[in-house]
Amino acid sequence: GEDVEQSLFLSVREGDSSVINCTYTDSSSTYLYWYKQEPGAGLQLLTYIFSNMDMKQDQRLTVLLNKKDKHLSLRIADTQTGDSAIYFCAETHSGGYNKLIFGAGTRLAVHP
Amino acid sequence: GAGVSQTPSNKVTEKGKYVELRCDPISGHTALYWYRQSLGQGPEFLIYFQGTGAADDSGLPNDRFFAVRPEGSVSTLKIQRTERGDSAVYLCASSLGTSQNEQFFGPGTRLTVL
Numbered sequence: 001g002e003d004v005e006q007s008l009f010l011s012v013r014e015g016d017s018s019v020i021n022c023t024y025t026d027s028s029s030t031y032l033y034w035y036k037q038e039p040g041a042g043l044q045l046l047t048y049i050f051s052n053m054d055m056k057q058d059q060r061l062t063v064l065l066n067k068k069d070k071h072l073s074l075r076i077a078d079t080q081t082g083d084s085a086i087y088f089c090a091e092t093h094s095g096g097y098n099k100l101i102f103g104a105g106t107r108l109a110v111h112p
Numbered sequence: 113g114a115g116v117s118q119t120p121s122n123k124v125t126e127k128g129k130y131v132e133l134r135c136d137p138i139s140g141h142t143a144l145y146w147y148r149q150s151l152g153q154g155p156e157f158l159i160y161f162q163g164t165g166a167a168d169d170s171g172l173p174n175d176r177f178f179a180v181r182p183e184g185s186v187s188t189l190k191i192q193r194t195e196r197g198d199s200a201v202y203l204c205a206s207s208l209g210t211s212q213n214e215q216f217f218g219p220g221t222r223l224t225v226l
Contacts, residue, residue, distance in 0.1 A: 004154070042116075043155070043203065043217040088154050098143070098207060098215060099168060102154030 004103035011109045018076040022089030029091040037086045116218035124224045133189040137206030147203040194225045
């Protein structure tokens with residue numbers, strides 16, 4: 001079956017790097033996504049990676065994909081208090097359209 | 113331009129009542145998705161529309177849940193005989209098509225069943 005797992009909580013100091021990890025089960029997923037959810041706000045797409053890529057960098061965000069181990073990570077450089085939020089990893093359903101399977105989310109707390 | 117909107121933002125109802133939740137997708141988006149997010153969990157897929165038709169309703173938990181999109185734009189999620197376990201945030205998302213286009217999420221409707 002399809003399953004996405006994430007650690008539930010991460011605490012980092014402002015200015016440090018944050019690394020949020022995710023494992024997934026559907027080897028036929030073509031895209032993997034990272035979404036951010038802040039209190040009272042909708043889900044915001046941060047970045048995504050195509051399954052034939054190993055890495056994608058977008059400003060302070062770096063996504064690493066290990067397809068063999070079905071492991072995805074999101075690194076946030078120079079973490080700021082504004083990065084405090086819940087981060088969701090999601091994979092696409094293998095049915096040819098963009099049904100998303102989400103993990104339970106990692107709550108990132110940034111402290112001074 | 114306007115994003116995905118959902119109404120109401122909050123709905124409190126009593127067990128056994130009927131509720132309707134509305135989603136207005138981004139204009140021109142043919143694909144529309146409903147998800148449900150329970151407290152402390154990630155969103156779970158409910159149903160996907162391509163145009164007017166429900167292409168995949170495999171995520172609907174039981175036959176108390178039904179959704180329509182009669183004109184291929186606005187969608188309504190309908191829940192009959194609500195139960196306390198239906199309490200959650202119901203999220204709607206839309207995208208341009210069925211390929212790997214970005215899904216734009218609405219702010220959600222928080223449903224509380226007393």
